[in-house]
Amino acid sequence: MSGEWPLWEIFIRGQHGLNHRHVGSLHAPDAEMAVKHARDVYTRRNEGVSIWVVPSAAITASSPSEKGPLFEPSNSKVYRHPTFFDIPEDVGKM
Amino acid sequence: MYAQMVKSEATTEDPEKLAAFQARIDAGEKIEPKEWMPEGYRKTLIRQIGQHAHSEIVGQLPEGNWITRAPTLERKAILLAKVQDEAGHGLYLYCAAETLGVSRDELTEALLSGKMKYSSIFNYPTLNWADIGAVGWLVDGAAIMNQVPLQRTSFGPYSRAMIRICKEESFHQRQGYDIMMKMAQGSPEQKAMAQDALNRFWYPSLMMFGPSDKDSVHSAQSMAWKIKINTNDELRQKFVDQTVPQAEYLGLTIPDPELSWNEEKGGYDFSEPDWSEFFEVIKGNGPCNAERMEARQKAWDEGAWFREGLMAHAAKRAARKIAAE
């Protein structure tokens, strides 16, 4: 059998008030060890205040080849951006 | 550099796909693991990133050799932190290589069987404390020279690993130079030790960049793919130009009678290392090749029960949890 430890994706909250961000991955036998390894591998210089670990196998990703059709709906809706509208200067800040 | 003489793989794929791929690279886009890439690109990267990762790991051995004998508790703590960083660098890089479809165990086994290489530099011994200074100053210095441009490499996971590594490397070089300054300003005996360490590590450090590759086809392909950013000669020249003034500041002499400033090119002229020695070291005949591989093999063998034990424990706990639910 392949006794290789499974792969985990590591997310770290850098500072209070920020989102957790993906920083990389590592191998660990279980979640508890993954947190400990993540501490050693990814926060040796105060890089974090919180760690999430997720089994890599549990992540579902969008397919790179469908990038076009997947994101097309947001491409064609320029009116979602405030700069789409011309507001006269006289109106003031808006 | 940590990856020497990485052969690039020839690619025989649909010319249209290849052109589109090259256009993405030329436009500065990053290639991500699940995206289409030429087989040659994938294989060359596995070889290069793998060799780089192995170098970080094997590179812990010559320095680890002095952790218990560091002259003060502070120096010991610093060296321990530096060596721990190198383990981290190895792990970042192994993970980057694994995104290309090779497993960690396969990489480890390829190192142990001699199928994959690590940098020639780590086959030289660290005989005394001054060598630890020389390694940080010269070896990490040469590694930085190579790693800084690689932050811009085209493969996303490799680039991100290099960015993390570069953030940590300057501490490594500075702690080495700090040791050299202490030694060079110390007693005549200590200064002589510093000079001796420079004498022994100078040419092996120049070899880290690999032989001249300005006419190499492999190198041209890797450069087109942005897996390699500079030629070996360019990096070696930059390293010499940066290091000579640092040696002068220490009051130490670069062991090269031919070394002289060349106004015209705006850099130093210097002697090539002995490339026949380099090829012997690469073949496995360096002073410490056998010792390094023995240490890696021992760690792998003696860690097996631990790796397996933790897996068995995790499986048992997971089964118990399911039963309780």
Ligand SMILES: [Fe+2]
């Ligand atoms: Fe490193």
Ligand SMILES: [Fe+2]
């Ligand atoms: Fe380093």
